[in-house]
Amino acid sequence: MKKIGILGGGQLGRMLLQAAANYPAETHVMELDPECPSADLCRHFTCGDIKDFDAVMRFGSNLDVITIEIEHVNTDALEALEASGVTVIPKPSSLRILQDKILQKQFYRDHEIPSSDFVITSAKEDLILNRDFLPAVHKLAKGGYDGRGVQIIKTEKDIQNGFDAPSILEKAVDIKMEISIIIGINEHGDYRIFPTVEMIFDPVLNLVSYQISPARISKEMEQVAQAMALTTVRALGSPGIFAVECFVDKNDNVLVNEIAPRVHNSGHQTIESCYSSQFDMLWRILLDLPLGNTDLISPAGMVNIVGESEHSGPVTYEGIDKVLDMRNTFLHIYGKKETRPGRKMGHVSLLADDINTISDQCVEIRNILKAKT
Amino acid sequence: MKKIGILGGGQLGRMLLQAAANYPAETHVMELDPECPSADLCRHFTCGDIKDFDAVMRFGSNLDVITIEIEHVNTDALEALEASGVTVIPKPSSLRILQDKILQKQFYRDHEIPSSDFVITSAKEDLILNRDFLPAVHKLAKGGYDGRGVQIIKTEKDIQNGFDAPSILEKAVDIKMEISIIIGINEHGDYRIFPTVEMIFDPVLNLVSYQISPARISKEMEQVAQAMALTTVRALGSPGIFAVECFVDKNDNVLVNEIAPRVHNSGHQTIESCYSSQFDMLWRILLDLPLGNTDLISPAGMVNIVGESEHSGPVTYEGIDKVLDMRNTFLHIYGKKETRPGRKMGHVSLLADDINTISDQCVEIRNILKAKT
Numbered sequence: 065m066k067k068i069g070i071l072g073g074g075q076l077g078r079m080l081l082q083a084a085a086n087y088p089a090e091t092h093v094m095e096l097d098p099e100c101p102s103a104d105l106c107r108h109f110t111c112g113d114i115k116d117f118d119a120v121m122r123f124g125s126n127l128d129v130i131t132i133e134i135e136h137v138n139t140d141a142l143e144a145l146e147a148s149g150v151t152v153i154p155k156p157s158s159l160r161i162l163q164d165k166i167l168q169k170q171f172y173r174d175h176e177i178p179s180s181d182f183v184i185t186s187a188k189e190d191l192i193l194n195r196d197f198l199p200a201v202h203k204l205a206k207g208g209y210d211g212r213g214v215q216i217i218k219t220e221k222d223i224q225n226g227f228d229a230p231s232i233l234e235k236a237v238d239i240k241m242e243i244s245i246i247i248g249i250n251e252h253g254d255y256r257i258f259p260t261v262e263m264i265f266d267p268v269l270n271l272v273s274y275q276i277s278p279a280r281i282s283k284e285m286e287q288v289a290q291a292m293a294l295t296t297v298r299a300l301g302s303p304g305i306f307a308v309e310c311f312v313d314k315n316d317n318v319l320v321n322e323i324a325p326r327v328h329n330s331g332h333q334t335i336e337s338c339y340s341s342q343f344d345m346l347w348r349i350l351l352d353l354p355l356g357n358t359d360l361i362s363p364a365g366m367v368n369i370v371g372e373s374e375h376s377g378p379v380t381y382e383g384i385d386k387v388l389d390m391r392n393t394f395l396h397i398y399g400k401k402e403t404r405p406g407r408k409m410g411h412v413s414l415l416a417d418d419i420n421t422i423s424d425q426c427v428e429i430r431n432i433l434k435a436k437t
Numbered sequence: 438m439k440k441i442g443i444l445g446g447g448q449l450g451r452m453l454l455q456a457a458a459n460y461p462a463e464t465h466v467m468e469l470d471p472e473c474p475s476a477d478l479c480r481h482f483t484c485g486d487i488k489d490f491d492a493v494m495r496f497g498s499n500l501d502v503i504t505i506e507i508e509h510v511n512t513d514a515l516e517a518l519e520a521s522g523v524t525v526i527p528k529p530s531s532l533r534i535l536q537d538k539i540l541q542k543q544f545y546r547d548h549e550i551p552s553s554d555f556v557i558t559s560a561k562e563d564l565i566l567n568r569d570f571l572p573a574v575h576k577l578a579k580g581g582y583d584g585r586g587v588q589i590i591k592t593e594k595d596i597q598n599g600f601d602a603p604s605i606l607e608k609a610v611d612i613k614m615e616i617s618i619i620i621g622i623n624e625h626g627d628y629r630i631f632p633t634v635e636m637i638f639d640p641v642l643n644l645v646s647y648q649i650s651p652a653r654i655s656k657e658m659e660q661v662a663q664a665m666a667l668t669t670v671r672a673l674g675s676p677g678i679f680a681v682e683c684f685v686d687k688n689d690n691v692l693v694n695e696i697a698p699r700v701h702n703s704g705h706q707t708i709e710s711c712y713s714s715q716f717d718m719l720w721r722i723l724l725d726l727p728l729g730n731t732d733l734i735s736p737a738g739m740v741n742i743v744g745e746s747e748h749s750g751p752v753t754y755e756g757i758d759k760v761l762d763m764r765n766t767f768l769h770i771y772g773k774k775e776t777r778p779g780r781k782m783g784h785v786s787l788l789a790d791d792i793n794t795i796s797d798q799c800v801e802i803r804n805i806l807k808a809k810t
Binding site for chain 1: 451454455458459460461464477478479480709712721726727729730734754757758761762764765767768769770772788
């Protein structure tokens with residue numbers, strides 16, 4: 065039985081472990097927090113820092129395959145493990161590109177992948193030099209996550225909010241819609257494309273408010289987006305699950321925004337809406353088994369359950385009963401003991417025939433279901 | 438967060454725990470074997486004997502709710518726990534009836550539930566007194582499981598194989614088909630009926646060879662069977678998941694064979710074929726949440742992966758690649774380290790539009806996929 069390790073123990077790891085129990089795999093997880101969502105569902109839990117070279121080396125040296133559920137890991141260690149014969153999925157070479165927004169944007173440019181214009185900045189002063197480039201979005205090259213490390217710089221007045229560290233300044237896109245295309249690809253180049261997801265954002269938290277799949281785009285636009293996503297993933301040259309997040313602008317151009325080299329929030333509803341979920345698919349890739357079927361069982365929606373503002377402490381949930389009383393709603397609670405404003409505590413997926421019904425239900429669920437203290 | 442305990446740590450517990458991770462529940466498992474399929478997937482594992490009064494009392498006294506994944510547990514302890522305020526699902530009173538085949542048959546008779554004729558025997562000699570009743574099936578009142586504790590007594594010659602302990606002798610039924618109806622029912626009396634399952638048996642092992650759902654029976658027969666199953670479950674007067682296994686005889690009479698007061702082998706395919714699986718449904722019942730949707734997403738089949746004869750020891754699997762290369766096949770390996778002849782090591786579910794295609798594919802999978810040493 066293959067020994068498979070996951071760096072990171074959050075909710076993505078938890079859902080990976082739920083899927084792992086179907087396969088002949090011995091599961092290992094490393095994460096600093098022993099109370100993390102993945103701790104109870106793996107065979108071996110290691111309390112350790114995934115950003116620490118030695119910790120990752122110790123954890124990985126005994127494994128057959130190692131993967132990630134968050135990008136912010138020690139890539140030097142993964143490279144050393146790969147060199148020593150451990151299978152690392154995704155490849156550290158692809159991680160290097162995607163961990164750094166400067167390298168990521170240059171990668172798009174080098175491969176002629178449509179993406180927003182950008183300039184590289186190393187300090188706040190660079191924003192003043194590029195004031196003609198505004199309105200724009202300032203993104204820290206490294207360490208951003210879930211809305212952190214991103215500042216909207218509309219006018220010169222906002223420059224004070226910029227980052228004093230290596231960053232990119234991306235030309236603001238006149239966004240009509242944000243979509244995500246998740247692709248699973250194995251070491252032989254076999255791939256599966258999941259149905260396109262349309263994400264509706266919360267403008268305050270800069271987090272997904274809810275999402276629906278399939279996206280409300282034309283067949284033609286879907287084909288363009290899928291082809292672009294596939295080109296991008298192939299250019300990365302690595303097996304794995306890749307979430308390609310795209311903007312559709314007001315002129316219906318599709319632009320790659322960013323790529324996550326792992327299972328992704330935008331794929332949560334695939335657990336119920338596809339024959340093979342993104343989590344199931346990653347195990348097939350890790351174990352070198354035939355890929356699953358990404359056909360849509362039903363149109364779907366997904367609502368993140370995020371901690372209510374002004375509530376920090378042991379969590380209680382309000383409204384679970386009402387939500388599960390709705391037809392074909394599916395609860396996923398991540399087992400986090402404490403809630404904090406904006407923290408992802410769980411999600412609800414739902415299936416229905418009509419995409420507008422789904423959209424309405426998502427809004428309703430968001431109003432009903434609360435993570436509070 | 439409610440503390441929920443499961444007595445038994447086999448594959449049914451494992452699949453329950455996969456589903457549990459979606460809900461706000463702290464999971465506890467007790468089982469003698471620390472290497473059992475459930476050990477890695479629960480919050481708290483207790484190594485203990487589920488047949489031992491003191492062990493069950495110690496395990497259960499700290500829980501909010503306790504359930505089972507096998508009937509052979511200490512019911513006295515469950516009764517004491519129930520009296521002390523722990524919610525026990527299924528109720529010990531229903532367990533008492535179903536743990537004992539004599540009480541079970543008398544229960545059917547008392548409630549006018551169609552079932553095969555029977556006589557009660559206490560020793561082998563009783564079979565000679567009842568030779569006019571042959572051909573019949575001799576079943577141990579207590580302790581039978583997965584084909585153990587059952588002997589077919591066709592003629593007087595077979596009487597030597599009978600049991601020298603309290604048993605029932607059931608009149609042989611001229612079986613046309615075996616079906617199973619799984620019902621989930623909560624403490625308020627709300628219930629859901631899963632699509633009827635048709636089981637195809639291996640005559641040698643007396644284990645299910647494969648099963649398909651929906652069963653190939655008329656709408657009328659399905660209604661009769663469902664109504665009878667519901668009457669039976671209601672008469673038991675307990676919340677829980679109940680698998681009602683029935684014979685259809687050559688005259689199209691539907692007779693209850695036996696009832697399992699728990700998630701059951703005949704419901705494995707509900708993970709993929711129904712919106713809410715039997716495992717998901719039990720958590721909704723345990724946590725007193727609204728029941729799920731048992732509508733069929735697609736006709737389905739299920740093949741148990743049982744240990745090859747003449748193979749005992751550390752397991753290896755043959756044919757997983759080929760099986761997963763078939764469209765919409767789903768692997769479930771139970772994580773048992775050692776295989777033994779006839780031991781349930783895993784199962785494969787499959788979805789397809791046509792029930793005869795499913796039947797053919799089940800036979801094919803059975804020939805391809807092997808659990809060997």
